[in-house]
Amino acid sequence: MLAEASPFDSIRNLIALMPQASESAAAAVRARQAELTKPQGSLGRLEEIAEFLAAWQGKPIPSLDRPLVAIFAANHGVAAKGVSAYPASVTRAMMENFSSGGAAINQICGAFGLGLKVFDLALDIPTKDITQEPAMEAAAAAATFAFGMEAIAGEVDLLCIGEMGIGNTTIAAAIYHGLYGGVAEDWVGRGTGVDDGALTRKIAAVKAAVALHGPFLDDPLELMRRLGGREIAAMAGAIVAARMQNIPVVLDGYVACAAAAILHALDPRALDHCLAGHVSAEGAHGEVLRRLGKKPLLDLGMRLGEGSGAALAVGVIKAALACHTDMATFAEAHVAGKDEG
Ligand SMILES: O=C(O)c1ccc[n+]([C@@H]2O[C@H](COP(=O)([O-])O)[C@@H](O)[C@H]2O)c1
Numbered sequence: 001m002l003a004e005a006s007p008f009d010s011i012r013n014l015i016a017l018m019p020q021a022s023e024s025a026a027a028a029v030r031a032r033q034a035e036l037t038k039p040q041g042s043l044g045r046l047e048e049i050a051e052f053l054a055a056w057q058g059k060p061i062p063s064l065d066r067p068l069v070a071i072f073a074a075n076h077g078v079a080a081k082g083v084s085a086y087p088a089s090v091t092r093a094m095m096e097n098f099s100s101g102g103a104a105i106n107q108i109c110g111a112f113g114l115g116l117k118v119f120d121l122a123l124d125i126p127t128k129d130i131t132q133e134p135a136m137e138a139a140a141a142a143a144t145f146a147f148g149m150e151a152i153a154g155e156v157d158l159l160c161i162g163e164m165g166i167g168n169t170t171i172a173a174a175i176y177h178g179l180y181g182g183v184a185e186d187w188v189g190r191g192t193g194v195d196d197g198a199l200t201r202k203i204a205a206v207k208a209a210v211a212l213h214g215p216f217l218d219d220p221l222e223l224m225r226r227l228g229g230r231e232i233a234a235m236a237g238a239i240v241a242a243r244m245q246n247i248p249v250v251l252d253g254y255v256a257c258a259a260a261a262i263l264h265a266l267d268p269r270a271l272d273h274c275l276a277g278h279v280s281a282e283g284a285h286g287e288v289l290r291r292l293g294k295k296p297l298l299d300l301g302m303r304l305g306e307g308s309g310a311a312l313a314v315g316v317i318k319a320a321l322a323c324h325t326d327m328a329t330f331a332e333a334h335v336a337g338k339d340e341g
């Protein structure tokens, strides 16, 4: 008998088809690094970044002409449980702030020459309260994943994954608790800066959600539709779409990594084209990155979201590429190489 078709089948098929890194492009970068006017290996992680870009763009001289920050915004039924320091209306108001250039992410994009696109995922219709029922129907979760895949159509050569959504650190904590176990307290932090009362409600909400959905959380995509918000599903789609189109990805903080963690649970190789832009000050993010096998580029005590930590890391990534492409070689600069007397 044929197994019943699921709305998630096409996602699973795509993940099975993910392309791998170009070993020849990476080797070309390593060969050039050895010729550049610096002691071998002295640019540390900058050298790794240049190699990473080449490997995942599939070209020996990578480009950073069209880096993009994509912000996916959504509202959450669980916000009505009093788990954030801010009202849910802030999600839409911040979308307007992004559009008029007044948010932190606008300034960081301006400083580093990044494009910015924001996506409103039905803000007027919050997902269902995960402490009571699944956040989304499976078909809606699959459609939102597909929307996230579409979002990066164009000539993008580096994608920063960001989000905005009041209540979504509760969503992310539930996802981590569902994926990684432990106790709710291991994964819950103060998000936008909740007081002790809201922190207690947040822990209770994460416990209740994972207890309610627990029997169904073995499948990461089922977990995504039960616990996740729309921004989580769309970010997961965008990460996969980038992989299919040879676009390296920079992950933002605690919330963006919840989408990444779902993909990683489906297939640990699914994040090989992703860098961690930073480690968020939201306490559990460091442990999440450890589980994802990612070492963050920056640690600046930030816990903003909206793609800000990823966008800042692009400054470092741009510098890494500039060194790789524009430094003189020992021969060009007439500098004696190692052991050349
Ligand atoms: O991603 C992070 O590291 C992060 C840490 C704390 C807060 N946030 C942002 O704050 C919002 C969610 O916080 P909260 O308290 O409403 O759950 C949402 O818009 C996130 O972008 C994001």
Ligand SMILES: Cc1cc2nc[nH]c2cc1C
Pocket (backbone or CB within 6 Å): 086, 090, 094, 163, 164, 165, 192, 304, 305, 306
């Ligand atoms: C003002 C504000 C800006 C944000 N940006 C990302 N999350 C946010 C949450 C709040 C509350």
